[in-house]
Amino acid sequence: MRYYLIAGEASGDLHGANLMKALRAEDGAAEFRYYGGNKMKAVGGVLDKHYSEMAFMGFTEVLLNLRTIFKNIKACKAAVMAYRPDVLILIDFPGFNLKIAEFAKANGMMVCYYISPKVWAWNQKRVLKIKKVVDKMFCILPFEVDFYREWGMEVDYVGNPLLDEIAQFTPDPEFRKKYGLEKELIALLPGSRRQEIERLLPDMLSVTAQFPDHHFVVAAAPSFDEAYYRQFIKTENVTLVFSQTYNLLQVAKAAIVTSGTATLETALFHVPQVVVYRGGAISVAIARALVKIRFISLVNLIMDRAVVTELIQNDCNTGNITVTLKNILQGPVREKMLDDYRELSAKMGTAGASQRTARLILNSMNSAGRMADMPI
Known part of the structure; x- marks a missing residue:
């Protein structure tokens, strides 16, 4: 056929x-x-x-x-x-x-x-x-x-088809070694569209100096080349990887994620996350007038409650990302999120x-x- x-x-x-x-x-x-x-x-x-x-x-x-x-x-x-x-x-x-x-x-x-x-x-x-x-x-x-x-x-x-992809995934035991990643990792998932990357990756990278004991890894989309991403990276504790998102989530301590499918993928890998979104001012104003839902991340929508923090527009800034990220690296906020992730996984079912x-x-x-x- x-x-x-x-x-x-x-x-x-x-x-x-x-x-x-x-x-x-x-x-x-x-x-x-x-x-x-x-x-x-x-x-x-x-x-x-x-x-x-x-x-x-x-x-x-x-x-x-x-x-x-x-x-x-x-x-x-x-x-x-x-x-x-x-x-x-x-x-x-x-x-x-x-x-x-x-x-x-x-x-x-x-x-x-x-x-x-x-x-x-x-x-x-x-x-x-x-x-x-x-x-x-x-x-x-x-x-x-x-x-x-x-x-x-x-x-x-x-x-959900994400469960299919995750079920087929085999972790690369040499992932850390290949990229020289020795510290605890914070994954940055800035999306796959040019507008997302250019609006959100600078915000994500703006917090790197606040976490000298961690290494940040950008999950890059294969539709863009390395030179495109390098224009945003200004600090040494940042590594760029292509087509390695699941290997990255497999070993990440926490993540900063652009709102979209990646928020659910991150949760299914049980990686605590902060969700960020920044759109054009007019687009967001129209969306706020029309959209009838309480949350933007799939995790919160499926659970019908605030499991992950969503930082939208002006709330998506260095200060807020830093505070939220610190809270999910250790302590009760992190543990509560991991408990919620386990409930989410059960709700999602099987591949x-x-x-x-x-x-x-x-x-x-x-x-x-x-x-x-x-x-x-």
Whole structure:
């Protein structure tokens, strides 16, 4: 069968790659084309566009890059139409993917959505559009099932794909030695998008002088080169590593993490963290007016309480990061966070989201009569 997948950022690339592996295990004749990244490319198939050319963060940034976004959407529609997949699989990235879903549905394609848009956070009426243009929705947060049901849409909860990736991870026992890391480590996870890195990495690095007994390690995104990151690093107790995030979290004492999927990954590795976020002033003002949730980090959202400290906008500064980081390096705040992490891990369940999703996609295709000649 022919599959077209669209992932617009690093986390989508990760989950898309795992789903492709699972689809291939279920369907030996699977063929792939996609918008994605290096992880999906490593699985096989044809990469039509890399996510690094597509991700824009915040309302203002989107407005400033509308021409590029519309150009990307037009190109993607043409690529999907030319390939004519048996199923289109959209992975998060709603601003882009819902437009592609509408186009694909109008052209008679089956549309599956893996990792729900965060419609529960703002503009909930988008569910009405989703019901029209998406055939099957696969969710990775348990509370999303009840949310969609309230809007008259049945969805499948498949578990969280991060558990798949973590289950497959084998720590490198030589990681510390390779990079000459002898002190206790503080991981810096500044995100994978240029706007995130340029706004938040300087804040993260601003505290390094306050912790001379620790070594800071930046988890760098492979879509940028070393020279790009070096412009931000001014002190000696900072090391840069590429594509080593899980090895870093495996040995880190604590972490400073940009809000996003990485906050949940850090928690699942049981690394105490402080969550930071800084966006454009206009974008954040609009978001605060529209967003209807109490927290920005996945850890706090899933637990429905403040497990990790969130430092947003002006609160994201050297003083606040320093105080919060000291509190999670030792003492009762750290111990309470580790207890909460254990509860979170139990709530998240077990690995297998990718396999469950692949089987549900194939079953849906079979039910729709698109795989009549293929045994499931």
